[in-house]
Amino acid sequence: MVDPVVSVEGTAYPWGAKNVDTDVIIPAHWLKTISREGMGKGAFETVRAQPGNLFDDPRYAGSPILIAGENFGCGSSREHAAWALGDLGVKVVIAPSFSDIFSGNAVKNGIVPVVLPQEAVDRLVEVARDNPVTVDLETMTVTTPYQDRFAFTLDPFRRMCLMQGLDEIGLTLAQDTAISNFESGMARSRPWIERRSGHAGIAVGSSGRT
Known part of the structure; x- marks a missing residue:
């Protein structure tokens, strides 16, 4: 079972990076474990090795929302990528597009993959630098304090699973x-x-x- 996700509000990582593959999300040497706990320590390891990186910035540490660029989660099919994001505290990833396999793994692990046009993502990256973002699965919208309101779509079955906190075991x-x-x-x-x-x-x- 995973935690239900109905509405997520808070700071967001205003990243916007494109073509982020699963090896960037969680490097291969972290794949030896079968536990989800502690995977957040390895999330974006190579990025976090750089001084002044976004993920260790106190302003955004622990953010429940990640804003990224197109083709997020490409590369291998490792479910550990979703585990790492979840353990990092991420509940929503907003991007113009996702790898199909990553998108499926995200939903199974209680992470909402929100697809928005590039223009909307660019706007959210700008706003999120200093303001919270809200993602609501009941209204299917992403909003900001500046009255931005972006509608998104999600497969009804996936939406139901996320809102009820059902993974494959829970469904069975x-x-x-x-x-x-x-x-x-x-x-x-x-x-x-x-x-x-x-x-x-x-x-x-x-x-x-x-």
């Missing part, structure tokens, strides 16, 4: 009753299937033949 658990009813019905209507599966191992173990 939500169908627990239906799955149990189906299995019970199968056991009653086709009992021979369960009997065969139950005795298959004995047959092989006794004679060595199937």
Whole structure:
């Protein structure tokens, strides 16, 4: 399960960088772990190695929103990129376009991928340097204190998953009753299937033949 995301308001990293690949988001040597915890320490490691970088600037540290350029999340399919962003505290990434795989991984990890035209992204980068930004999934808008209002679209199923905090495990658990009813019905209507599966191992173990 992931935390539900309905509305996110706060400071935003006014980055705007284009073609940010997953190796920039989280370098390969961080991929040895299977835990999401602590991945934020490696997020944008090469960028943060530079003096005066945006991600270690006290004005933006811990921002829940990241504003980036086109083709964000390109490169490998590593889900660790979404893990790293989430552990860094990012709940929303705004960009003109995303890698399809990254976009899917982001939603599975409770991160909203907001697609806006380049002109809107440029405006948000400018405003976010000194002002908060609000992303609302109920109204499907990005707004600023200067009355900027940018509408975006999101696949209805992905929007539902984000707002209800459902990842793939959560979606499966939500169908627990239906799955149990189906299995019970199968056991009653086709009992021979369960009997065969139950005795298959004995047959092989006794004679060595199937």
